[in-house]
Amino acid sequence: MQISAEIMRGFTEVVLLANLAGGDSYGYAITKDVSQLSQGACEIKEGTLYAAFHRMEQAGLIRAYWGEETRGGRRRYFAITEEGRKRLQEERARWEDTKTVLDLLLKGNRKETEQGGTAYE
């Protein structure tokens, strides 16, 4: 199953925060983690990732630092900030609420009738 890119777009930042809460990391490693954790259902493109990193850094949710040199270049690592952790908590709580509400809405509390119309209970 592949989750639609449109839905994922709204969650890129929180997915990145959740990943970084487990330890500092860098672009490609995160895309691999996300792909593995979701068993291939969710892919974040590097382009999307860098743009998100930029926004998150500006917002103070993460901070970047340079690692040691590897193969002719330096890695840029990202770490979650206190602000970022706070945001992650809020977003997790919000997701629980969203999930509850969407579950209710998608299950439907109206009874589907045989005629194809609906009747309120």
Place this chain on the structure above:
Amino acid sequence: MNETVKKMVDIAFRDTPQTGEAKALYEQVLLDSQERFDDLTRAGMDEDEAIAAVVESLRGLEEALRTLPEEPEFEKAFEKSFEKSFEKSTEPAGFAQKDYVQENEDVPASYDGVQQLHLELKDVSVTLGASEDDAVHLEEVPDCVEVVRQGSSLLLRQKEDAAETRSFFFGLLSLTLHSHAGDRLFLRVPGRYLHLLQVQTVSGDISLEEASAPEMKLLSTSGNVEMSGVVDANARVEISTTSGDISFGEHMAAGSVKCTTISGDYGGAVSASSLHLEAGSGDMELEVDAERVYLSTRSGDLDLTGRIGTGQIRTISGDMDLNLEAQSLQIVSVSGDIDMNGSCREMNMATTSGDAEMQILGERVSLTTVSGDARLDMARASGAREINVHTTSGDGTVMLPNIPVQIFTQTRAGSVHCHRESSPGAEAVCRVQTISGDIDIP
């Protein structure tokens, strides 16, 4: 490093101004793309498929590129100089005017009265030599480069490929099919008459042999820049690359030289009244002769010989191997080791965890480390007046010159072995302090 991957990333960044942030992003994207390529080929994918996957992964990068600050200083200067040259000119403005575009059948050609020369290239390499007379001579111009004359400005720029579509990603792919990487532009410039020389490339190399102007700006992403010969003694030279190497050949001399690179290496011999070089992971292997010097790397090693008036040499994790005659030096490293030989009247050296070893003739020498060991050999420094060694946990060994020296040692938890007798009241003073390190004064 796979060259095709690098080329793809270079192309993705070719229209992006070279700000510090853009360079940082470029470096991340390059390493990530490289790792992705390696993972995929290791998993058995063939190289072409892996390249396609890398290109696919770069989708959306435009969004990240758009978030970058727009105009770096260099670009601004570039634009301004263009504007200025238009203002001065009585001709109608705008390079796009057809009247001013020379057909390439006319080259090789010569242009008199050129004061500003601008080259805007992508993958074409350029060599600039010195002109014997007062004209700019175009010796070799590939078809993909157009020549535009506007008043006292001459612009040579690489044309957009016809096959290159507007779309970023099709652009990526088509450009690989229409590479001009083998093409070379060759011109001779009159150093005496030119005011400004600006060269900008993406992956093309820039090579200057005796070519000169009072103001020179060379900018490349992955192309190498080589500059040799004696430039105007007052010339200001600025070079900036992302991954391209910067070389000064057998000898390059100019007034002031300012260069930055992220992963490119420095090499060659350079003399200038003011020298300012910065590198990220690139190494510096240089022979320098300069009055004022600032050299800095992040992880690149520094291997320097030569003469310095007043200077600062800094690194985070690079190692330093220095053979220098200097008046006044400040040398700072975080984790890199320092090995310094030579002379310096006033020397301040500091490291955090790197070890420092100095064999030096000097008057006032101070060496500070936190956990790094310090070994200071001033046995031949008979003119020494003040010697200070300070460590936190690192061990210190100090070899003193054979003159009377007042010696003060201090340690909290370490040990002190001083085999020299202190001469109270002597002109030369040596202070060695440590918290927990051992001090040895043989």
